[in-house]
Amino acid sequence: MSTAAERAAQLDLVARLKSAYPELPDAPTPDLLDHERITAYLKPVHDVGGEPDAPMKYEDKQYELWEHMTYVICEVLAWRGIWLSEERRRIGNVDVGRAQYLGLPYYGRWLLAVARVLVEKHHIGLTELSERMAEVKARYGGGLAGKKLDATPKSQGDGSQVKRNEHHKRAVGKGDPQVYAGQAGQPKFKVGDAVVVRELPVIFYTRTPEYVRGAKGEIAAVAYESPAAEDETWDRPATPEWFYVVRFNMSELWYGYTGTTDDVVQTEIPEHWLQAAP
Amino acid sequence: MTDHGHDHDHDRTVKPMVDEITDFEVLEIALRELCIEKGIFTAEEHRRFTEFAEQIGPTPAAHLVAKAWLDPEFKKLALAEPMTASKEVGVDWMEPTGFGTPSDFTAFQILANTPTVHNVIVCALCSCYPRPILGNSPEWYRTPNYRRRLVRWPRQVLAEFGLYLPDEISVHVQDSNQKHRFMVMPLRPEGTQDWTEAQLVEIITRDCLIGVALPKAGVTTNVITDTRPAVHPGTAG
DSSP: OOOHHHHHHHHHHHHTOOOSOTTSOSSOOGGGOOHHHHHHHHSOTTOOTTOOOOOOOOOEEOOBHHHHHHHHHHHHHHHTTSOOHHHHHHHHHTTTHHHHHHHSOHHHHHHHHHHHHHHHTTSSOHHHHHHHHHHHHHHTTTOOTTOOOOOOOSOOOOOTTOOOOSHHHHTTTTOTTGGGTTOSOSOSOOTTOEEEEOOOOOOSOOSSOGGGTTOEEEEEEEEEEEOOHHHHTTTSOOOOEEEEEEEEEHHHHSTTOOSOTTOEEEEEEEGGGEEEOO | OOTTSOOOOGGGSOOOSSOOOOHHHHHHHHHHHHHHHTTSSOHHHHHHHHHHHHTOOSHHHHHHHHHHHHOHHHHHHHHHOHHHHHHTTTOOTTTTTSSOOGGGTTEEEEEEOBTTEEEEEEOSSSOOOOHHHHOSOOGGGGSHHHHHHHTTOHHHHHHHTTOOOOTTSEEEEEEOOSSEEEEEEOOOOTTOTTOOHHHHHHHOOHHHHHTSSOOOTTOOSOSOOOEEOOSSBOSOO
16 A cells, blocks of 8 residues: 555656756657757667766676576576577667666666566566566565575476577577678678768667767778677568778867877777768 | 775665565566576576576686786787687687577677787677676676766776876777677786796786776786675675
8 A cells, every 4th residue: 555645755756857858848849859859869878988977986886686687587588599689788778768778777777678578579478577576575575584585486387389589599509690600791891991980860779889970980800790780689580791890090089089199999880881981 | 984894875875674675686586487487498597597607707817818928829819719719718608508698799809908009998888798708797897987988088087997098008999889799918017027827817807808907016906896785695796
């Protein structure tokens, strides 16, 4: 049971959680938004490189048991063909939206991604999950009081009817990205080529960082073949392409760069995002 | 400093009077139970991966670098075929699934520092990190703060770790954001002539392999040592 005052207090707390431009009303009409702001709202939220921030104290953290168990469950789901790593990276790092991305602990997002993929791929019903959560919570009703945090499944399913991806079988003995080797033809670029990162429209997902889009760089390595993240992340048939490590001179990349003219940043970019520099 | 040796802000640490199970703990247990009941994975598979994940850490990486310092032929191998070299320090990148630890993929590269180049790694998109050979990443490596700033203000960030690089050394930031995983091979420091591999390993800390510190005779700990406490600590990491 909750009281009316408790319910109102929680709503007040939620109402103070902001993840929007403060100068705009909620759900603005189209005439209030320009291209830059729409791009900002649609930017995949994991792409934080180059955003200004003040120094903070860096510290370590003791590992929580549930964090370790979350890492394990994510990897076991990939091992057993429930999702690709690229699906996990999107669901947990981008699909969560800005408020949860910035507001929740790192492994909290991994864990929500597990729930999301199992529900979306019809392995678990959401009501079934909520009921089980309530049950687990009730099990520890008086606090842990010396009890261990433990999963106690009521049975063991045989799993033969569970829908699994091809990748978890195909990649065995090869690895990933090696499983895609030989499928992308000849690489378009070679080491030393000058390239410009294309400014493709971005919605939903990409791993080509915003901070290099439109910038000129140089091919530092022809890396491997793989489907681009935007295609692989939906686990649909996708054609592998070449990936390149691209080197950017930071004094040219960044306005007002204060280091030396030899400092560089390198990042990996799939071929369809690159064009030859003019 | 407080009486228990660290100075994190207790006021902001949530500590209930009753030792309650947290929201994330509830969700994790519920999901694991349902997965096992439905045969999505078995309890045995979960246990096997847990045991694998509990034994990873930075020690093999330190051995790899120490061996490379002592043996030029091994250094060549480490740079040309890093996953083959990893096997010589007990790390098989294809374990434990036959296609590796899925989040880390199986494309590994070692970035060798030179007298004029200093390498440092980051993943500006998430926290890509060479787990099989370095263990789990430290908490600060995963912060939006480190990820935002290192790709743009690397010298300032390195200075915050106490690493001040002269202009003659250029900074190479490697943003590992796709399937490659990277590790830094620092230069062997002065004052370590005649050291054994075991002695060298002591000064090759995790921070040196990320590139936020340089190995130094007599320094055997990471730069960042303050640690926030866990509500319910696990055994790994």
